Amino acid sequence: MTIVKLPDGSLKEFDSTVSVKDVAKSIGSRLAKDALWGEIDMQPVELDYEIPQGEPVNLKIITKKDPNALATMRHSCAHVMARAVMRIKPGVQLAFGPTIDGGFYYDVECDEPLTEEDFPAIEKEMAKIIALDEPFERLERPRSDAIQVCKDLSQDFKVEHIETGLAEDDSLSFYQQGEFLDLCRGPHIPSPRRIGAFKLLSIAGAYWKGDQSREQLQRLYATAFFTQAELDAHLELLEEAKKRDHRVLGKRLGLFHIDEMVGQGLVLWTPKGSFVRQKLQDFISEHLQRQGYDQVFTPHIGKLDLYKTSGHFPYYQDSQYTPLVDREYLSQLAEEGCTCGELANLMNEGEIEGYLLKPMNCPHHIRLFASEQRSYRDLPIRLSEFGTVYRWEQSGEIGGLTRVRGFTQDDAHLFVTQEQLGEELIGCIELVKIIFGAMGMEDYTVRVGLRDPDSSKYVGDPENWDLAEQACREAAQTLGKEFSEDPGEAAFYGPKIDFVVKDCIGRKWQLGTVQVDYNLPERFGLEYVGSDNKPHRPIMIHRAPFGSMERFIGVLIEHFAGSFPLWLAPEQGRILTVSDKSEEYGKRVESQMRNGGIRVKGDYRSEKLGAKIRDGQLEMIPYMMIVGPRDAENGTVSIRDRIDGDLGAIPVEEAIAKFQTEIADKTVRRKSS
RNA sequence: GCUGCUGUAGCUCAGUGGUAGAGCGCGUCCUUGGUAAGGACGAGGUCAUGGGUUCAAAUCCCAUCAGCAGCUCCA
CATH class of the missing domain: 3.30.930.10 (Bira Bifunctional Protein; Domain 2)
Structure with a gap:
């Protein structure tokens, strides 16, 4: 007899030996399909794990919907990544390797620094490790043994962490997978089979325990998903996000410029x-x-005395531009034979006269x-x-x-x-x-x-x-x-x-x-x-x-992804002529619009309408007013909306009124996606 | 500030130890076209800056400056 207690407290009994999968099936075919692995008394097990008979066991069936499922899998993937790095680069010191939003990282220290060129080799090695399909096995060790284990592995960061960060713990857990053994709280997926698709993303420096005065490690960022499709979608999302980066859009839309010759972090507004x-x-x-x-x-600017009174100088000196030293004070110091070093000391002590930005x-x-x-x-x-x-x-x-x-x-x-x-x-x-x-x-x-x-x-x-x-x-x-x-x-x-x-x-x-x-x-x-x-x-x-x-x-x-609401848009509308023949009418509409308080420009180039529309769309112009012979005859403009496309022809006055209302209301219109 | 990567035309980027290319943009001309790219020709670069290695450097090395990612910081 197998007795299973589910998370909702209900009991299920089976006459014979059953696997986790069998239990899932007995609950529902959908669950059986979605099940990734099981957890028996908090320990992860494979779906084909046969539940021991006799005493009731607590069973939880983990699906993708479980809030921790993805994180658990990613953390296991982090172990696989660390293992791969250790295989490729000897003498690797491991630090922390947690899960983060959108993926995971592992901090490592190598004799010879890793670069992105190592990624393909690491990924290949990871694939090999996953193919081995060795389980992640949990080991508990009393603290003195644990320290010895880490010492034997020459993992100095882990030793330090047990001695400081985990000073309160009497017993510590490790996870072993093949030759790879790592101090780790867990949990892990039962076997690497659940790691669907993974990708190394970037490499960066990070201080041990976030302390600038400590060793700087290399942080390997990566991500993993249950399926390749999910990974692809995630990567695409990252690409999309980059397109709305204000540095990219700011350049493309000509909103600001930061000039090397002017100085770092000093904005020139176009x-x-x-x-x-x-x-x-x-x-x-x-x-x-x-x-x-x-x-x-x-x-x-203001005199240094002002900031000495406020307490900002010299206390916050490191985050200020160097003071503008008083001219007379400086020449007096020079006469006294003050050296640069002495001047710096005076500055550090705030014993100086002058002005501060x-x-x-x-x-x-x-x-x-x-x-x-x-x-x-x-x-x-x-x-x-x-x-x-x-x-x-x-x-x-x-x-x-x-x-x-x-x-x-x-x-x-x-x-x-x-x-x-x-x-x-x-x-x-x-x-x-x-x-x-x-x-x-x-x-x-x-x-x-x-x-x-x-x-x-x-x-x-x-x-x-x-x-x-x-x-x-x-x-x-x-x-x-x-x-x-x-x-x-x-x-x-x-x-x-x-x-x-x-x-x-x-x-x-x-x-x-x-x-x-x-x-x-x-x-x-x-x-x-x-x-x-x-x-x-x-x-x-x-x-x-x-x-x-x-x-x-x-x-x-x-x-706004660059698409400012009408009241904020530098160019609210653009007159597009269908051909040169309509230029005169276009200019008339342009001045009518201006008189109505609408910021418009005219595109009278000898380009095809499609090209002008494309340009206007890429520049995120809220409204394009297309004018051709038909419009000239009827006193209309054909409006093309940045969001909804062609709105048809309406009288110029009506268009102006429409825009004025939208401006006055400060309407925020967004693509309904 | 630290670690790693990057710096080639206005923009996005190719490129090889033997002195530079594409697309877009720009200019001129042709085209007069009704809702996301019409065509031709042309101009434009000390290959970030300064050193070094070499017969020869944009390419290799070093430094500086700047950008990117992360860490640290942000009164």
Whole structure:
């Protein structure tokens, strides 16, 4: 008698010996077909495994739908990959080899570095290993034995990991497949037969345990699927994603340029890109005005004293452009025979006079606040500026519009009383909500950064912190969207709310941010006169709903795949003449459209209509207005929509009205796919 | 900053130790065509920069700069 207990708690009894497959069949033919392997008392077994008779066993039948099935298979594939690498390159040290979104990796250290040229050989070896069809066998070892096993294998990283990361574990598990033995928590698939299709993707450096001061390993990225078709579809998806990369589209659509001669991470906005940026600024400005913000302008540099007071210099020196040293100060130093090394030391200690390219706008705004006597009646004071800041980002981090060295924040600083904090935070959140709403961006996450209660690194009164954190939570709730609360993620000066989106290849970027600050008002000694006629310290809110114009537009290009909504499109429409004969009418339509406030251009080249349409389509022009003799006669344009294609002929006035409505409504139209 | 890869015409990319090619784009001409590429001819390159090896380097080596992927970082 075989007794099987299924995950739902039900029991099944069989008179004779049955395999996992037989049990699946008894439940349903569909399950039998979809079954990949079984798990008996948590241990993976093959479908033809014969279930022991007697005592009831817990059986789970794993199908593709099981959320862990793919990850388990990929992890087993990682073992196969590591085994293949060890066969090809002797003396390989293994580190970690986990599963990640879309695949897996294994960190290794080789005497002689691996390159992508080694991929075919590794893949071939993997195929051989899979063909051997050896099972993954689990072994449990007490910790002292486990250390010895890893030492015998000369796997130093594994030894270290057992001694540090796994210091609490009394017993450790290994998985063995043929000659390959690896410290591993598991689980694994019963046999490599379930690895359907795999592919090595890329190779990159990675630090052991993510620590920059430790060994740098080689990380082999790869992926695997149950079927070749799924792998192909995945690879195609990756290719598609690359096409919407804002760096590719930015070049193709002529939105921005980054020039070697100007400098790394310094964006030159072309007329088209500038247009989009300006439109976005105008858009948010309307809402700032409505919310009672005051627009200000401040210079791009400030004296070092300003940043010494704010605490940014010399503390954050590494991420700033080198200061512009005061001319007289420099010549004085020169007279005193100061060497370069001494100058650098002075700079490190902050003992230097000069100016700094501003890494943030707050100190300037703070000095504006402090420039007048303030009463509680004046508060809240909301100073906004599209302020350009410069930060010396690490060279390896810079790329496209999403990480740059000079960028413009849609910045503002609110000086508020404790009582006003909550309401003002809600106002800030509303702006973010308006922006994401207008762009049709749903796919973002919200993080509320709270202080770590055990830490003493935070400035400000703990009671105020509690109030501010609560205010942040409540403000975040007004989004009507889930948010995470992250203790320890607050800045040392106050809690914050961050808005994060992913780019086309899955990298996460912070866009909007709202931060409470108890620190700077203190450092600058800011005050207002309260109703009690006594001085009080205001609280500051830093906020930037876009984050930075550069990063936001970078993400926006990918979000729209280059097809901006009509109100944002630099070129909203294009007049296409069927032949030269219609040029005069085309020009008339063009000026009619312009007078109606529509941004149009005319394509009067002696090309065939099909070619002009193709060009317009590739340039993602929202509307093409085709004009030929028929239209000239009837006073119409034949509209071709970027999304829906030919819409037929309508009178010019009607077309203008249609566009005006779409612009005024800021409609986001997307391909319904 | 670190590791690996890459750098050839405006763009996308071929290419060999013996001093450069395609497609697109651009210019001129022909074509006058109603919803995704009409044709011909032509112009355009210190093969990223600086060294080195060699009779000979765009090709091999080194350095620098820049780009890409990842790691680390991001007040």
